[in-house]
Amino acid sequence: MTAQQIQETRLENASNSAQGNFYSSPSGFIESTNPLHNPEIRTEIGRYLKKSALACCASVCWEWNRTFTPLLYSIVEITKMTNTNPPIETFRRNKSFIKSMAITTDTLDSKYSHLLMPNLETLKLHLKDSSNNTEPMIQNHKNIRSLDLSCVSTNDKIMFWESVASLPHLEELTIRDQYGHETDTMWDICSSRLKKLNIFNSQFRGLLAFTGTGTSSIGTADFHLLRDLTISKCGFHATIQPVLIMKCQNLERLVWKIDLFDRGTTTEIATLFQGFTEILASGKWPNIKSLAVGFNLVSDAAYAEFVRALNNRTLEEFDVSMTQFGELAFSALKCRFSTLRVLNIRKCPNLTSANVLEILASCPHLQSLTVDRIYAQYLDPNQEWPCRKTLQSLSIEFELGQEPKLDEPSAATVMETKPQKLNEIVFTCLGQLRELKHLSINYHELDIYSRQNGVVSIPLEIQLSKGLGELVGLKRLSHFSMGVLTDSLGPGEVDWMLRNWSNLDILEGFSNSTTEIPMERAVKQKGITIKLNT
Template sequence: MEAILPRVRHLTVEANYDIRFGGLHTLRHLLDQCSTALEKLTFEIEYQPHDDWYHRLLEARGLNKEIEGPDTSKSEGMAWPSLKELVLQPRNCVDAPQPTEFWTWVYKRCGRVQSLEVSKIKNLQGPEVAITDAALAHMPNLVNITLGCDTFAGRNFPIRDNQVATFLGGSRKGWKAVRLKSKARFQSQSMKILEKHFSTLEVFEVGVSDTQYGPTNEYLLQVLNSCPKLHTFMDNDQDYYIKHVHDRLLHSAFIDKDPVTGVLKTWACEPSLKVLKVCVANIPRPDMTDTADVTGTMNVQERYPGQGREIQGYVYDRIARLVNLETLWLGHRSYIGPGSPYYGTKDQIYCLEMSLESGLHKLAGLKNLEELSVSGMKTRIGVKEVQWMVEHWPKLQIIYGLYESSYDGKAAVEWLKVHYPEIKLMRL
């Protein structure tokens, strides 16, 4: 092992450690052998809880602490000068004693870390929480953060709003990328801190599946309105086990018209945005006979004839202003298959038709578009729509969801296969 470590660039520590036998002291010695070229360090450590009676005995004898030896390590802050990414993925969240001295030793050697990922939290005195103080003290170069994990793995260990806010307070330079996976809650406290980083923010990704704990329409619009460097915006579930996509971004919020003039407001990110993944919800679709869609919304009706198409026109107008878009995802498809007990996914009905009659032609200016997803959407894409797409989107490389989402999707698929076989047609 010691012969290999000096050449390692990406290292994952995956093991069980019992603090009472000094396992972490051995790990510390091995980590100290790592190459100065180490770029990414991942911890997947499981701490073994003690039986109550034995833990009390060890505590009485003073033997339940981490065993320490002489510190022969390299200078603090210089052991891993190339380390740019630190990942903490605890495999359990038991209330075991936490080796704070070990983690302090690790954090002091992360002075050049730029990216931090924390998957879940339970023990409020554990290393995942203590790192917020360490980030301020020892990680001055943090600019990218990822919090949370998929719902199945972290369903009982959410990262709460106040904890997310504390993490977001850990960047001195200003965040460039903030990614929140399922069970990382984003509410008022988090938003208040994030506002301080709007001038530097380039990536904002939200995969929080529970609408109760995710950002509101107001918060999402504030990001789009106020971040001039934003190039990636995702408000879409990336959750293996979810049955229903959220409807956080309602069509009225996404359109974002000035209430006085009726004109679409200008977003600060319009010239910079390249990746947009959203689920624009609650668009009336009188052409649909089904009344319940995947967001849980039922029976959205027009208030007057033609309102649905009118709303779609405004949504197209909004997207059309994002002239540098390369990736446009408007749909969601769960990963759950029919064989799963969790299966029950419906399609998104109250969405864009993506037909020329509904206003698709307004997107002719998206000349850089490479990727389109209509997965899980009840679109009306036919042959004439895909013919229009290849004419006006010369860089188009891949379409997700055309197979299952369109009333005339099969004919459109066959036409593309014959005339543009280089365009990939994928299910998602």
């Protein structure tokens, strides 16, 4: 027996003696009563562990190694930080376990492009320089279903897209930061194979040249399989993007973002949006359930008409962030509250605290909400929000000062409730959201807003003496983001978070001074990631 085998035996014996009891079955075999001796149970537990915990579990004994190593290497990443990348021998030894690989480097090293991973299904290539190693990297992995390409340029674009076309199971394609790198083969792949297509910050000659009567692939293709389409920051070309969207008749999810940086005039963008609204009202895209539409020069009234154009469709996800979406459009959206699961109305300056509160009080199936702010003076600690049983992600800013009413002389009246009490009320209201996994109460932009409008800002204070203890029931919380609020944070508060939020993975928003608190060591020992304010 080798020294390594002896060590493994000792670890296994120590694990067995510490983990449970054994009994003799009628057949004479020794069986354990400890559930951790069951590989299926260990595998299920492993699905919820972080990389560091999986690595520890894999080193306990041979049986545990066999359970946790496949989970540890199912998702791998190669970055520019070469000292943090596992040795190539490690990849070769565990290549059969790798299902997802992300490579974010300047160029693609041939040692990775020729690595054969038989079960690879997701590949992300975010490269900076041209490389001829991308073709073999793609061709050697026929089980790829999802391909994400960023700044990928090769010496032979025809060969590159033919290598992509050789993937028989490809369903999802993401293209980022590409300019004039497409071929007819690329559009054939998009139209005949894909269920999901994402295009970010890219421009293609075929798209730019197409006017509705051309002969390019996009002009004659039928994207009937496509269910999910994203077009964002791809330049304003009024006759082109709508043509692509129109061809996707079976869409269930659409993300379409156009703003000032896309070089369209106010009139052009308004006309495009009106045409889109009219087509939507005519019954096009009957299966659409998720919409993220960003036309930042379009009026509130136009957005109201757009919402009404949905007619009897069931809307589950809606994103109109960074637009003029306001009171008129909000009123039109109310009839959709019963089905909404995801809502993003961040940076919509025409919405008020009353609108945010109505969302919380009227959306029983809401799972994710992203808004700017709500003034705590409107919160009722005795009101139960219907979404308390479903909400998993909340991004919001709480303001303890008085909401400005610029059109009323009474705007400067003294508030009836003091900030100390409002601070406690905020935590009382948040405490009912027991399903929260992500909570962000950032204050990155409120100070700028306040200075511009002459408003006195009173931010929330994260202190146990001011109500933080009301969040003791948020046992599922894994990501807590505080922005500049950590100025009020002390070691006692961090210690309380560590003791009461057992699923916590990320604490975000620390400044350089608050990272020096005594609890930093404990945070690191528990494997929690600390993210600093930038």
